[in-house]
Amino acid sequence: MHLSPVWNEGGEGRVKIDVHTHILPKRVPRFAERFGYGGFIEVQHKAGCNARMVYDDGRFFREVGDNCWDPKRRVEECDAQGVATQVLSTVPVMFNYWAKGRDTLEVARFLNDHLAGVVAQHPKRFLGLATVPLQDAELATLELQRVVKDLKLSGVQIGTHFNGRSLDDASLFPFYAEAERLGAALFVHPWEMLGKERMDRYWLPWLIGMPTETALAIAHFIFGGVFEKFPKLRVAFAHGGGSFASVYGRMEHGFSARPDLVATQNPVNPKKYLGHFFVDSIVHAPDLLRHCLKVFGADKILLGSDYPFPLGELRPGEMIQSMSDLSEVEKTGMLAGNARVWLGLP
Amino acid sequence: MHLSPVWNEGGEGRVKIDVHTHILPKRVPRFAERFGYGGFIEVQHKAGCNARMVYDDGRFFREVGDNCWDPKRRVEECDAQGVATQVLSTVPVMFNYWAKGRDTLEVARFLNDHLAGVVAQHPKRFLGLATVPLQDAELATLELQRVVKDLKLSGVQIGTHFNGRSLDDASLFPFYAEAERLGAALFVHPWEMLGKERMDRYWLPWLIGMPTETALAIAHFIFGGVFEKFPKLRVAFAHGGGSFASVYGRMEHGFSARPDLVATQNPVNPKKYLGHFFVDSIVHAPDLLRHCLKVFGADKILLGSDYPFPLGELRPGEMIQSMSDLSEVEKTGMLAGNARVWLGLP
Numbered sequence: 001m002h003l004s005p006v007w008n009e010g011g012e013g014r015v016k017i018d019v020h021t022h023i024l025p026k027r028v029p030r031f032a033e034r035f036g037y038g039g040f041i042e043v044q045h046k047a048g049c050n051a052r053m054v055y056d057d058g059r060f061f062r063e064v065g066d067n068c069w070d071p072k073r074r075v076e077e078c079d080a081q082g083v084a085t086q087v088l089s090t091v092p093v094m095f096n097y098w099a100k101g102r103d104t105l106e107v108a109r110f111l112n113d114h115l116a117g118v119v120a121q122h123p124k125r126f127l128g129l130a131t132v133p134l135q136d137a138e139l140a141t142l143e144l145q146r147v148v149k150d151l152k153l154s155g156v157q158i159g160t161h162f163n164g165r166s167l168d169d170a171s172l173f174p175f176y177a178e179a180e181r182l183g184a185a186l187f188v189h190p191w192e193m194l195g196k197e198r199m200d201r202y203w204l205p206w207l208i209g210m211p212t213e214t215a216l217a218i219a220h221f222i223f224g225g226v227f228e229k230f231p232k233l234r235v236a237f238a239h240g241g242g243s244f245a246s247v248y249g250r251m252e253h254g255f256s257a258r259p260d261l262v263a264t265q266n267p268v269n270p271k272k273y274l275g276h277f278f279v280d281s282i283v284h285a286p287d288l289l290r291h292c293l294k295v296f297g298a299d300k301i302l303l304g305s306d307y308p309f310p311l312g313e314l315r316p317g318e319m320i321q322s323m324s325d326l327s328e329v330e331k332t333g334m335l336a337g338n339a340r341v342w343l344g345l346p
Numbered sequence: 347m348h349l350s351p352v353w354n355e356g357g358e359g360r361v362k363i364d365v366h367t368h369i370l371p372k373r374v375p376r377f378a379e380r381f382g383y384g385g386f387i388e389v390q391h392k393a394g395c396n397a398r399m400v401y402d403d404g405r406f407f408r409e410v411g412d413n414c415w416d417p418k419r420r421v422e423e424c425d426a427q428g429v430a431t432q433v434l435s436t437v438p439v440m441f442n443y444w445a446k447g448r449d450t451l452e453v454a455r456f457l458n459d460h461l462a463g464v465v466a467q468h469p470k471r472f473l474g475l476a477t478v479p480l481q482d483a484e485l486a487t488l489e490l491q492r493v494v495k496d497l498k499l500s501g502v503q504i505g506t507h508f509n510g511r512s513l514d515d516a517s518l519f520p521f522y523a524e525a526e527r528l529g530a531a532l533f534v535h536p537w538e539m540l541g542k543e544r545m546d547r548y549w550l551p552w553l554i555g556m557p558t559e560t561a562l563a564i565a566h567f568i569f570g571g572v573f574e575k576f577p578k579l580r581v582a583f584a585h586g587g588g589s590f591a592s593v594y595g596r597m598e599h600g601f602s603a604r605p606d607l608v609a610t611q612n613p614v615n616p617k618k619y620l621g622h623f624f625v626d627s628i629v630h631a632p633d634l635l636r637h638c639l640k641v642f643g644a645d646k647i648l649l650g651s652d653y654p655f656p657l658g659e660l661r662p663g664e665m666i667q668s669m670s671d672l673s674e675v676e677k678t679g680m681l682a683g684n685a686r687v688w689l690g691l692p
């Protein structure tokens with residue numbers, strides 16, 4: 001059993017909050033039968049502790065273990081890894097933004113109710129981020145209100161786009177306004193990655209497509225004026241902000257060189273927003289995390305692991321804890337304190 | 347007139363070689379008439395020193411100034427900027443990989459002959475990288491041989507893909523083998539950016555699409571085994587390697603976590619190739635260049651400017667020269683010495 005040094009220390013430093021973990025209900029209704037059309041994910045349990053996530057037309061999506069749905073297993077693994085609290089969110093394939101808004105809302109309510117139940121069972125170990133039907137901002141806003149007020153969840157996880165529309169789409173502004181008003185945290189996670197026809201090998205939609213999605217989402221928040229319009233909205237982006245940390249110089253220079261093309265919605269230089277938003281720590285290389293610290297600020301990095309998936313950090317926080325050049329203040333902030341700020345915890 | 351300190355110093359340090367500059371002939375034949383089908387770029391000169399690059403169906407591509415075609419203007423600007431030598435390559439829209447191979451070859455020969463003529467006129471100020479019909483590797487290899495042996499050019503610039511096929515396409519292996527045998531430098535430049543339907547605003551195909559293209563190209567060189575098969579091939583990637591510097595951790599972790607998906611063509615851990623290939627310095631942020639130094643190695647960064655285009659570094663080398671934390675050895679290497687190694691100069 002791996003007991004981290006930080007877990008064993010007293011005071012603030014012993015706490016790790018993992019903001020990026022995914023969960024599924026063990027049983028998922030067959031929504032295709034219910035709604036009369038397909039495209040939804042089903043969970044087929046196998047002998048032992050594994051299950052297959054499959055599309056309702058039979059296409060395989062992913063194999064998952066029982067730590068994807070069993071809170072007890074999760075708590076055990078958290079204990080072994082020194083994680084005090086996991087922030088739970090659904091698996092992005094469950095966003096279902098492509099479906100009819102009312103149907104996506106029904107799926108979302110099912111997932112959010114389940115998630116809130118897990119949080120209520122283990123209120124010291126789990127917090128939750130809901131999912132909403134982003135393709136219908138009115139329904140999304142209603143569900144946002146319900147999950148924050150009634151279910152006491154911490155906020156919402158959204159995808160990097162919905163049906164090809166970007167996160168600067170004006171239809172979303174009332175939703176953002178309400179999230180800001182409620183103090184709900186927003187977590188932006190890549191999904192339905194662009195350019196798949198160019199990424200048919202080497203797991204590239206996950207290795208390059210996802211980081212690109214996230215950089216695009218940040219660009220839309222910046223250039224589309226979302227940060228500017230909703231300055232108190234607390235937003236975090238997955239996977240260290242994806243490839244944004246490599247392109248922010250180009251974005252700023254492009255803004256200055258060709259404002260006629262770039263500054264069409266927001267006249268503010270993008271560098272204003274560096275230090276304004278959060279990213280998680282899932283970058284898999286100490287030098288890259290150091291770079292993220294410079295770009296985003298030490299107070300804007302949140303421990304994330306992508307638990308329970310293999311592309312995540314298998315021992316959450318180990319990389320941060322291993323970096324001897326980081327100060328204790330930076331480490332405790334990244335491991336838990338920054339997450340408290342982002343989530344609006346006392 | 348901006349005279350850089352390095353330009354005024356004696357010895358090695360005074361030299362700047364700018365490896366990333368684009369050039370066009372002043373007059374371009376109307377290839378659509380010649381070949382009987384359209385899609386090619388024409389150059390329409392206006393009053394004064396400007397011209398419009400337009401597709402032969404009339405669609406506007408880009409406005410350019412006379413420093414795009416006039417060697418005398420380029421030498422003047424190089425003098426003003428302390429650039430000893432520009433490495434010339436065509437504007438990527440001229441790759442024309444979508445056309446018939448024989449026709450692309452004819453366009454390439456026209457562009458390469460022009461480029462070689464400019465180099466011959468000013469042999470101390472210009473070096474050249476040719477273009478080849480990548481969609482027909484046999485013709486590409488013949489043209490590669492001609493430009494190196496007969497035209498004395500330094501190598502070839504290629505796009506990040508051809509007609510949706512990647513740079514690990516087996517059809518290209520004989521071409522890479524010949525480039526390696528001839529000691530020709532290879533420069534990989536993004537073009538025809540993926541995911542345009544998701545980047546309809548804010549110049550995003552240039553700001554995010556291009557860096558993604560370049561990261562994809564590096565991924566194909568790594569996972570497709572191109573570096574492994576042709577270890578002496580000297581390859582440089584544009585724009586600081588694009589977003590690769592943000593995703594290499596994810597690529598390496600993905601390789602380790604799911605070799606069944608990632609290591610299908612090459613069983614070697616991708617970190618082996620860090621320090622093996624070159625990137626140019628066009629990243630527009632000192633912190634990002636520092637990060638590139640750690641990822642790629644100080645001896646693998648090449649001064650590039652994207653001259654004469656506004657998305658480039660307008661005063662070539664100024665950022666490198668301004669960074670007081672870099673050693674003189676690192677600076678002189680990035681400004682010229684590393685380019686000599688990449689280009690195979692004595």
